[in-house]
Amino acid sequence: MAYPYVSDVEVRVISKYFGDPAHRRIDTYVERGGYKALEKALTLEPDGVTDEIKASGLRGRGGAGFPTGIKWSFMPKEPTRPHYLLCNADESEPGTFKDRELMRWDPHQLIEGCLIGAYAIRAQHVYIYCRGEFFEVNQILARAVEDAYMKGYAGEDILGTGTTIDITIHQGAGAYICGEETGLMSSLEGDRGEPRVKPPFPAAVGVFGMPSTINNVETLAAVPHIVLNGGEWYRQWGTEKSPGTKLFCVSGHVRKPGNYELPLGFPLIDLIENVCGGIRDGNQLKAVIPGGSSVPLINAEDARKCELDYEGCVEVGTMLGCASVIVMDHKADIVKQIRRMVDFYAHESCGQCTPCREGSAWTARILRRIEEGQGTEEDLDTLMGMTEQMVGTTICVLSDSVAAPVQSSINKFRGDYLELIRRGEQAGVA
């Protein structure tokens, strides 16, 4: 059962049934032990469930890596108002393709995680905010939610315990910024997906003005396994600070791209050369973006030293993000790819903050000029100066995500930029 590739070094906890179409059916899922974790959770106090997640050290898989149990414990203990759990299924970070696979191969695992999470934070309603483009995924998920209601795992009086938890799938309509947690809340309320200033934090004032917690699909998918087997069990993989397993979405110039579930702390170079079969066409490794388009890119030398956990990535000047490993070989045109990414951010900026709106548009323009052979060396200084002002000055971190690829590529691959600039100058003289 290999979809599309597997490797024997993988530890398949949440991706165990990728490639097994039967697993979408609720009967198969239950036969294989599904919904046992929900049963167990409902016998515990909500805080008991949160404690188990805390003990596991599970960290948010949506990019920021914040400890999930701690996030849950910020929710009020005595609900006087409705609480909401929001599942962030808006996956749109370039390079990331794990949540889609989690939902289409194992929808019930996510639903079970959502129900347990809602119980732990005392929420009676879960919204799964699913990316609008995912028609197929939405339909798979919709069928699974209907089945969960029919069998009494969702809705009123779950499994006769008196607990009520509703699930609603809400389909987005195409806007990357709705993946940002407060942007998602604005969007769910029927507004433009504009992020909001924090504080107040969602646990105090979230969607519809009520206490809310937001978690990524992969985070919630791990929850049933931890509840069933205990927090300590999850710590057998990974490192002290980054425990557990993580899906790595590998794309770009490797022979076998795809999703691989590996213990955190796995060496990046091992992932590329062994798990993914190495660089295609026998080419040389040039650069890697290890965490999705929003994190700094690193060169081959740093890639050889990089361990894939939250701390290990910081050590080589980048971030784990959502573990979307984009691999580039020596023929890759770095300037063009960075320009393409900045075009993306300029397009997706919601426009509320001037540094982000203006900065991303201008950065894209200067990069295009360089790409077309009309740049100068001063342009590089302008780019560095301008992107510096885009960091830490805005409502959300989309603006910082523009600076990361631009600054890191100029620092690590200045030669690529200079070559384009020189070539342009020579053509101009001739």
Add this chain to the structure above:
Amino acid sequence: MSDVPLKNPGWAGNTGEFDLTEEEVRGEDFIGERPLHGGHSSVSATMPYMLIEKNPEAELFEGEYQERLKKILTRYPKKRAALLPVLSMVQELRGHVSPESMDRVAELLDLSPAYVRGVATFYTMYNKRPVGRHLVQVCTNISCNLCGADEVLAAFLECTSTELGETSEDGDFTVIEAECLAACGFPTCVQINSRYFENVTPADIPKIVEHLRAQVKKGD
């Protein structure tokens, strides 16, 4: 839906070491037909279809669609939260969201027309003007781009004889660039109406376009 299955010559799984059919990967046999009334209210806000034949004059919120609308409204504490699903329903029927449709939606949800316009224009999936029967969206973002997405886009434009963003004369195709579709390990990813085509190379495109044309002829 068509009884001529629309085969993807380079679908998500024809790389790799496995033996599944395309239908199994897509979950088609599991999903089956989705009812127009939206099924259980928990899932009624998910769009079941993106229709090939668009009718800009179609009646809105009638019959089964009205049933779906009622279910959607039960799922949110505030009426306004139904705005995105309702706009999606309009597009499902009419193929795009016209100013007149937005006004209808505004009235229905007690919002100002300007507010609805402000929201509708924020989201890329709402077509503000009519598009072809097949809306071809080629991802040209980084992972696909590294693997030749620009050539795939060019080949689609050539094969459908259109300019970027323009609709072909016969009304069959509109080809546009898309941002990352979250299928980066299967480049190039192309979304055509509600379906993803993956691992698409320029060589596949005549075959895909031929399939799409055949679908239109069948009056699907």
